[in-house]
Amino acid sequence: MADALQDFYAVIPAGGVGSRLWPLSRADAPKFLHDLTGSGHSLLRDTWERLAPLAGEDRIAVVTGRAHRAAVEAQLPGIPDRNVFLESEPRDSAAAIGLAAAILHRREPDVIIGSFAADHVIRGTRVFEFAVRDAVAVAREGYISTIGITPSEPAIGFGYIQRGGELIVDGARDASLVDRFVEKPDLETAKAYVADRSYLWNAGMFISRADVLLAEIEANNPALHAGLMELAEAWDDRDRRGPVVDRVWPTLPKIAIDYVVAEPAAEKGKLAVVPGHFDWDDVGDFASLAKLNSGGRKNDLAILGENARILSDAASGIVVSHTTRVISLIGVKDIVVVDTPDALLVTTSENAQRVKGVVDALKLTGRGDVL
Amino acid sequence: MADALQDFYAVIPAGGVGSRLWPLSRADAPKFLHDLTGSGHSLLRDTWERLAPLAGEDRIAVVTGRAHRAAVEAQLPGIPDRNVFLESEPRDSAAAIGLAAAILHRREPDVIIGSFAADHVIRGTRVFEFAVRDAVAVAREGYISTIGITPSEPAIGFGYIQRGGELIVDGARDASLVDRFVEKPDLETAKAYVADRSYLWNAGMFISRADVLLAEIEANNPALHAGLMELAEAWDDRDRRGPVVDRVWPTLPKIAIDYVVAEPAAEKGKLAVVPGHFDWDDVGDFASLAKLNSGGRKNDLAILGENARILSDAASGIVVSHTTRVISLIGVKDIVVVDTPDALLVTTSENAQRVKGVVDALKLTGRGDVL
Incomplete structure (x- = not known):
């Protein structure tokens, strides 16, 4: 495998209790802190290890709640302090990923960020790495890219991404524009999607230049963007960070990144998708855990x-x-x-x-x- | 209800872990120590309270393992020490009931004993009492009597007793000789038994003059009888009891009272049955417990x-x-x-x-x- 990507920063939003996995998952022991595969490591640690060859160990940021700081640091010993972004309370994925984009963009204006949930399971690390490298190549061209999983069955528990026109980008073997996102379908529809072969599972992975992502947030939710800018501006000043987080963070709109970034970008022809031919699961409930x-x-x-x-x-x-x-x-x-x-x-x-x-x-x- | 019966002693064999009720029942917490009906009392305590009006509180003996002495005494505070018969190890029901018969016969030659398992559930206490009084009246005539439960369904988990010729006995409203005992039947057979109305459930209750019971044991298992006599002779001598129990008890044949007493007596026309029109269950497993x-x-x-x-x-x-x-x-x-x-x-x-x-x-x- 090639060296780490020089312009890439991985972001791991580590939020979400995983209520459907209660009583295993708890407020103080959320899903991402558990070993759900018998690997001997938490899902968070597995995610981090999957990203390290792509970003380098020092270029992986975790966005998590203040309450989970100690647990996250225990899972990722040696993670630089500057790579742990603490939320004072959960404000959904647009705020979490947007915060990371804003901070990293201030530190490194041309950075490409890729966000990957802390509590998903992936098998086929090598194939995953190739997909991310393709997605980064596409992102360098100014697209917001996502990785769509090639379906192994007509799942009704996931959203789907419909591929549109092919994108020819240097360094990416297979990329397309995204025609549209579709919500979790019924079984008949899911079967048609799988037969059609242009539909991929939406795994919630987004890879983009930080500035492109922030521009999209600004266009679609100016209030969120303004708050993120204010936070980022104060973030690396030890004295100012705390008060600004306490004041601004709780006011941010609670909204998923799909609505603020992915769907609007798809409509404008700015969203690309790279197919991921690896096993992926969001381990949403115990049926999925049993199957896994x-x-x-x-x-x-x-x-x-x-x-x-x-x-x-x-x-x-x-x-x-x-x-x-x-x-x-x-x-x-x-x-x-x-x-x-x-x-x-x-x-x-x-x-x-x-x-x-x-x-x-x-x-x-x-x-x-x-x- | 009438006064206690003057010539009657109740015996409660409290043995048997109840393996099919694991992990509720344990070696150190056998079935009879549990409250399985939500009554707030253990089955042992319920059994004791059911018998007190018949025998009087001071005339109920418990035969149990040495290991359960403290638990039994906690359940039955105030039980006279002389009414707790401790086994050094389990030797099945013929030895347990035979021991009680032998000890009580030495103390009171004309006594009638009735043995009732510590871990069965009965609803309809008043009806139960009438049945026992009938059975005692029959026992006074020299019969070994049992109480057969009128079946409420074609149960396949219990043995059955077939009623024979009617017995006319003063003080007993309804008694018969026993034609035969039958083992747990299959469903078809059980249905036929219930339709026939001459079949009753064998609840393992035996009421008899102690001397009659001991004579039946002697006739059918002389070794067991000899051991019981030796034990009874030493029992009420504090210095001799311990050594004799240690020496003799472990050598007693391990056999159920059904084979040593009930079945042979039935063949000789010496076994009587009184129908019990009350709800009874031996709570043999969790299905039975759930139903109950x-x-x-x-x-x-x-x-x-x-x-x-x-x-x-x-x-x-x-x-x-x-x-x-x-x-x-x-x-x-x-x-x-x-x-x-x-x-x-x-x-x-x-x-x-x-x-x-x-x-x-x-x-x-x-x-x-x-x-």
């Missing part, structure tokens, strides 16, 4: 947890063990069991999306101590 | 556990909570969840009988710490 860890074998019981003591008889699905208890499963199919010291979840793959409802109910009934 | 606690409503989730913190969404079955953890069940039907500090069981009613296999597997794989 069973290698797709329907009758297997996937086990997550370093010290798991499991006894199973004719059981399939997934068991996550975060205690030292003996867990015995008998004759339960497609089961989901998540065992933590203060909360236990028992459901099935089919009901995995309903976990968020439990989290909401726990909040409403005053049992937030286990969230 | 849901009032038979198929779509209900039964909850056992004083401090249970349960959140359920479209779940049915039973959850037993012996921790303070929040337990969330989503979309699981006929589920069985048993949550204890060191072991968790997840299965379904359909698989309830397989729990014993897990216990065996835990023994074999060196995880006996949770048994």
